Amino acid sequence: MKHCNVPLEPSQVRVTDALFGSYVRNVAEKLVPYQWKALNDRLPDMEPSHCLDNFRVAAGELEGRHQGAIFQDTDLYKWIEAVAYCIQNGTGRSFEPLADETIALVARAQEPDGYLNTYITIEHPENRWKNLAEGHEL
Numbered sequence: 001m002k003h004c005n006v007p008l009e010p011s012q013v014r015v016t017d018a019l020f021g022s023y024v025r026n027v028a029e030k031l032v033p034y035q036w037k038a039l040n041d042r043l044p045d046m047e048p049s050h051c052l053d054n055f056r057v058a059a060g061e062l063e064g065r066h067q068g069a070i071f072q073d074t075d076l077y078k079w080i081e082a083v084a085y086c087i088q089n090g091t092g093r094s095f096e097p098l099a100d101e102t103i104a105l106v107a108r109a110q111e112p113d114g115y116l117n118t119y120i121t122i123e124h125p126e127n128r129w130k131n132l133a134e135g136h137e138l
Contacts, residue, residue: 010088027082028091035079036098051076054118058109066122071136073118076106 015024034043041048050067055076057064083099086092110116117137120128132138 010085014089024089024091028086028095032079032082032086032092032095035075035082039076039079049075052105054122055105055109058118058121059105061108066119070119073116074136076102080106 015021037043038046038049039051041050041053048068049072051072053062053064054066054068054072056062057066080099080102083092083095087096087099106116109118109121111121115121115128117128117135120135120137127135129137
């Protein structure tokens with residue numbers, strides 16, 4: 001008997017069992033909306049992240065300085081990744097317009113040569129590519 005070791009495409013997989021299927025649903029129904037509120041500083045009694053505002057400042061759409069952690073951009077990228085998986089697996093089709101809008105904001109914050117790091121862009125553009133080990137630029 002021959003075995004075929006061809007990996008499945010993500011679109012060929014549906015996680016529906018009682019244990020892990022509930023996690024898939026919870027990501028779309030609870031985690032993604034909660035994280036969106038956190039990224040937009042809409043959670044009462046929580047310290048603001050300033051994440052989306054940093055992208056707006058870098059895009060020239062909002063006046064201000066970079067606020068929050070210098071590596072904050074990655075939280076938005078992980079949100080986009082989670083939304084993409086939800087859209088792909090059918091649990092997050094309603095997120096498509098918001099994802100498109102968010103990706104467009106990221107593109108507007110990106111510099112013409114492709115560079116993207118809101119902290120460096122806003123606060124220290126002269127330090128691009130100067131601290132690859134610790135600068136969160138990769």
